[in-house]
Amino acid sequence: MSAIEIHQVWKFYGDYPALRNIDVRIHRGDCVALLGRNGAGKTTLLRIIAGLSRPSRGEIRVEGGAVRAPGAKRRIGILGHGIAIYDELSAYENLRLFGAIYDVPDPKRRAMEWLERTGLDRVRDGLVREFSRGMRQRLAVARAFLHDPDVLLLDEPFTALDDRAIAVLQSLLKSAREQGRTILMSTHQLREALELATRVILINRGAIGFDGDRTQQMLDEPAWLYRRYGEGG
Amino acid sequence: MNYLRAVATIAAKDLRSETRGKEGINAALAFAMVVLLLLSFAFDPSGEQAREFSGGLLWLVFAFAGTLILNRSFARELGNDCLDALLAAPIPASALLLGKCCANWVILCALYLVCLPVFGVFYTINVAVQIPGLLVVIALGAWAITVIGAMFSALTVNLRLRELMLPILVYPMLIPALLGAIQLTTELLAGAPIGGDNRIWLNLLIGFNVIFTALSVFFIETVLVG
Amino acid sequence: MRQKVIYVLCGCGALVIARNLYVVFLQLPDERLQDSIWRIFTFHLPAAIVSMTGFAIALGFSGLYLWKRDLRFDGVAAATTEVSFALALVTLVTGSIWARIIWGVWWAWDPRLTSYFICLLIYSGYLMFRRVIEEPETRARLSAVLSAFGFVDIIVVWKSIEWWKTLHPGPVLSIRTGGGRIDPAFESAAWWNVLAIALLAVAFVLIRMNQEQTRRELDAMRRLAHVM
Numbered sequence: 291m292s293a294i295e296i297h298q299v300w301k302f303y304g305d306y307p308a309l310r311n312i313d314v315r316i317h318r319g320d321c322v323a324l325l326g327r328n329g330a331g332k333t334t335l336l337r338i339i340a341g342l343s344r345p346s347r348g349e350i351r352v353e354g355g356a357v358r359a360p361g362a363k364r365r366i367g368i369l370g371h372g373i374a375i376y377d378e379l380s381a382y383e384n385l386r387l388f389g390a391i392y393d394v395p396d397p398k399r400r401a402m403e404w405l406e407r408t409g410l411d412r413v414r415d416g417l418v419r420e421f422s423r424g425m426r427q428r429l430a431v432a433r434a435f436l437h438d439p440d441v442l443l444l445d446e447p448f449t450a451l452d453d454r455a456i457a458v459l460q461s462l463l464k465s466a467r468e469q470g471r472t473i474l475m476s477t478h479q480l481r482e483a484l485e486l487a488t489r490v491i492l493i494n495r496g497a498i499g500f501d502g503d504r505t506q507q508m509l510d511e512p513a514w515l516y517r518r519y520g521e522g523g
Numbered sequence: 524m525n526y527l528r529a530v531a532t533i534a535a536k537d538l539r540s541e542t543r544g545k546e547g548i549n550a551a552l553a554f555a556m557v558v559l560l561l562l563s564f565a566f567d568p569s570g571e572q573a574r575e576f577s578g579g580l581l582w583l584v585f586a587f588a589g590t591l592i593l594n595r596s597f598a599r600e601l602g603n604d605c606l607d608a609l610l611a612a613p614i615p616a617s618a619l620l621l622g623k624c625c626a627n628w629v630i631l632c633a634l635y636l637v638c639l640p641v642f643g644v645f646y647t648i649n650v651a652v653q654i655p656g657l658l659v660v661i662a663l664g665a666w667a668i669t670v671i672g673a674m675f676s677a678l679t680v681n682l683r684l685r686e687l688m689l690p691i692l693v694y695p696m697l698i699p700a701l702l703g704a705i706q707l708t709t710e711l712l713a714g715a716p717i718g719g720d721n722r723i724w725l726n727l728l729i730g731f732n733v734i735f736t737a738l739s740v741f742f743i744e745t746v747l748v749g
Numbered sequence: 750m751r752q753k754v755i756y757v758l759c760g761c762g763a764l765v766i767a768r769n770l771y772v773v774f775l776q777l778p779d780e781r782l783q784d785s786i787w788r789i790f791t792f793h794l795p796a797a798i799v800s801m802t803g804f805a806i807a808l809g810f811s812g813l814y815l816w817k818r819d820l821r822f823d824g825v826a827a828a829t830t831e832v833s834f835a836l837a838l839v840t841l842v843t844g845s846i847w848a849r850i851i852w853g854v855w856w857a858w859d860p861r862l863t864s865y866f867i868c869l870l871i872y873s874g875y876l877m878f879r880r881v882i883e884e885p886e887t888r889a890r891l892s893a894v895l896s897a898f899g900f901v902d903i904i905v906v907w908k909s910i911e912w913w914k915t916l917h918p919g920p921v922l923s924i925r926t927g928g929g930r931i932d933p934a935f936e937s938a939a940w941w942n943v944l945a946i947a948l949l950a951v952a953f954v955l956i957r958m959n960q961e962q963t964r965r966e967l968d969a970m971r972r973l974a975h976v977m
Contacts, residue, residue, distance in 0.1 A: 304820070304885035305969030329975065340611045344749030346818065346886075358748070360524075360613035368611050372604020378540045390532050391612045393524045433608070674898075678891055684881050691877060692895070695870040696902050699909040706913070727909050734901060742894045745815065749890065 293318045293441055293472035294339060299348035301334055301496075308334045309345070310497040316474060316489075318440075321467050323483040323504065324476040325515065326493035332476035333371075335493070336445050339474070340368050352441055364392060367439030369447050373430035377419035381410050381429050384418060385436055392437035404432040408458055424452040431459050441472045448479040456482070480512035492519050529614045533622025534629075540599070541630060547592050548630060555588035555638050559645060568646045578709030581642055582701050585661075586668060586694070588638070589631050593672025594689050596623050597680045606680070606747075616744040620677065624669050624736075631665040653711040660707045660717075663728045667700035670732065674739040677746050703727040755955050762948035769941050787935070793843040795942040796836045797865075799950050803833030804872070808900045811893035820965060821958075823889035826896065827879060828957035832950050834872050841865055860914040864907045871899040885965055 294316040301309040309331045316322055326332050337343040339350055341358045355362040368374075375384045382401055389397025405411040408428040418426060427450075434442065442463075448456055463486050466473060477483040484490070484504060492500040492515060500519040508515055524532075541547055562580050566573060573580075600606035609619055639661075643650035650657065675693050679685045703724040710721055717725055773788050810826035813819075844862060849855050856862070875895055882888035 302886065303972060305965050306972035337607075340607075342607055342610050342748060360615070363611060363613040366611065368608070370604055370607055372607065374604050374608035376536075376540060376605060377603065378543050379536075383539070387532070387536055388608070388612070391524070391529070391609075391614055393613065678895060679878075681887075682878075682881055688874075688878060688881060692874045695867055695874060696898065698867055699902070699905045702909050702913060723912055727905075727912070731905060734905065735898070738898060738901060742897065746891060746894055749886075 292316055293320070293353060294474065295351040296335075296339070297348050297350070299335075299338065299345045299350060301331075301338065301343070302346040308496050309338075310495075312348070312493075312496075312498060314491065314498065314501065316472060318472055319467075319470045319488075321463075321473040321486055321488045322475065323480075323487035323490045324474060324493065325480070325490060326476075326499075327516075330493040331496040332493055333445055336368075336370075336443050336474070336476055340366060340443050364437070365440040367434040367437065367442045369430060369434040369442075369444045371445055373426050375418055375426065375429055375433055378417065380415045380417055381405060381421070381425075382414040384429065385432060388433050388436055394437050400436060404436050408432045409454075424455050427451050427455040428458055431455065431462065435462055435466075439471070442466060442474070444473070444475040444477075446477055446479075447475060448477060448482050460486070484509050484512055490515065492516075494519070524613065526615065526618055529618040530622045530625060533609075533614070533619055534625040537596075537623055537626035538629065541626065547595060548634065551588045551591045551634055552637065554591055555584050555634065556641065558584045558587055559638070559642060563645050573646050574648065574713060575709065577646060577648055577712045578705040578707070580646070581639075581708055581712075582664065582705045584638060584642070585631075585635055585664065585704075586697060586701055588634060589665065589668040590672050590690065590693055592630060592634070593627055593669060593676055593693075594686070595676070596627055596673045597676040598685065601680065610747060616747050617740040619747075620673060620739060620743045624666075624673050627673060628666055628669045631669055632662060635661050635665060648712055650712065652714050653716055656711050656717045657708065660704055660711065660725075660728070663725075663732060664700060664704035666732050667704075667728065667735070668697060670736050670739055671696050671700075674735070674743065674746075677743060680747075700728060700731045703731070751955060751959065755952050758948050758952035758955070762945050762952060765941060765945035765948065769938060769945055772941070773938050789843050789847050791935070791939045791942050792946075793840055793847060794939050795946045796843065797840040798943055799946045800833040800836035800840060803829050803836065803950060804868075804900060804903075807833065808896055811896040814889055815893050818886075820885060820889055821962075823885075823893065824958045824961035824965075825954070826893065827961060828954040830872060830875060830896070831957055832953045834869070834876060835953075836946065836950065837865065837869055837872070841869065858914070860907075860911045863914075864903070864910045867906050867910075868903050871902060875899055885968060 292315040294314075296312050296314045296316075299309055299312045300307060312331075312335060324332050324335070334343070338345050339352070339357060341363055350357045352362040353365055357363075376387075379387065382405060385401035385404055386397050389400050394400050402411065402414070405414050408431060410425060410429060410432070413421070413425065418429065421429070434444075447459060451459065460482065463473060463475075467486065467488075473486070475483055475487075487504045490500065490502060490504045490508060491498060500515065559580075562583065566576050566580060597606065600609060610616065639650050639657075642648070671693055675689060675696070679688050679692070682688055706724040707717065707721060707728070711717070715721070769791070773791050807826045807829040810822045810829065814822040814826060841862070844865075845855050848857055848862075875892060878895055879888055879892050882891060
């Protein structure tokens, strides 16, 4: 059983195909860099896997279960464009809320743990609206990892992160990978992503342009992939 | 997570957000006072006829102030993309809706209970005369406004022109519920208890609530996700 | 092919209307109590019947869309709602004219008129709603749900306004229900008009559906252009 099975997924906006026959199996422990130009369909695909959008055709299974069932959702952690935390609540309240929603055993303790891990324990009772940008980003990362997800879906996670947040995220991703979690990360920051990735998938105008192991060549010359398999530049 | 606990968690979260911010509640309360005042210019409060209009006036105020609060119920999740996080969470979309409805219903009821004595003072009406029945009507009417308001807030959450569309959509939908609440309230404020002829309006209110709560729970996932 | 169907339907509809106009205005005499204004009834009632049927059909196609997710069903639902809306407007206006002549007022808060007006409000909201959403799938899905809410609400409104008026009757106005007491010749004229209006309504729906299809194609091309 693969961690993520994408069976012949199509997504239409009207008559326009945003995703065309995406058929991929992502195995447990894979760390996948999802590349592609703007508008290629990366975010669309990630949203469908996360259960935020419905494919026009095809189906997705996460850890063997239908993606919109609670069982699958519990094992997915997402980090999207928005930080997805509440400004009017404190850092601690936010994490406790998401801990409760994700059925974490002892959400209070887990919330405190993650506040410490992301260096936010001293501001635990501060309202998020008063946080600096970097602090909010770190809290968002804590939220995504809080419930110990088996599958991580990250949409351009390194974009707009400050250095401290990038460091936190990278170390978390590395240890997640070591623990055998599955990571699917769309990105424009080729260098950071390719360092972590074990596999690379390139999406061209909604269809899979390339799907293979991450090679040394990609690390040395990240743009090569786009030149070879992308269109235009 | 147990369904009821999910509803309770969401309700608690919304209540905490709303009471901490208080902008929504304050604005709605101020608005209700302004509308009460304006209506007192339009309908002479001292006349005997004021009694005939009492139910209508009260529920106009309640409807306007209530929809002000409900408009934001899903829109507030858009900031920071919180709605995505909630939809990706292992909580059924219907629990999300009902949690919000419960929180908003509590706020609406509190708002209405504050407005009620003020209304009584402005229009020299003894609002306590049939208070148990009145409380029941307020509770039911508030739920009707809450469930339609929340559902339509979800429907329009990603729309441009959301603030314009919501009143156009919500008020016609609420007409049967408001009609029932108005009829009952007018009779209650005149001293007649619920029963006999009135029953039909109570049944209408209850029926409305049941039907539209069921419809909302059924369709919420389609609306929010696809 | 569809163009031909549209022409045929329009042609037949026009013929039947011509026949009806002849019968209604030239053949049948003035009605006893209502003089000549009753003739408007032969348009008022059919418009009401076809529009209500249209709303129900639109609801059916909305449901079909939600089930099958084929945008063509949404096209039919939208087109049918629009045409029904226009016919509902005709109903209200002809009813108002009739009321002015018979009752002396342009408007009376009688149950049917009031409920019809609310129905118009709800569907005008629906039409505005559709205009504000650009993405076809979202528009189809959300307006299908709105259509369901609106239709159920109209049923509830109908019943509740009826109760309101029965329990709180307004000034005594005798409303002709149009059943049983009408001369069969008049009634048959009304039913012939139902046919005519139905034919024209279907033709308009088809025209509207053509527009929706063109719009979808343009939309797809525009997206493609953006990506390139």
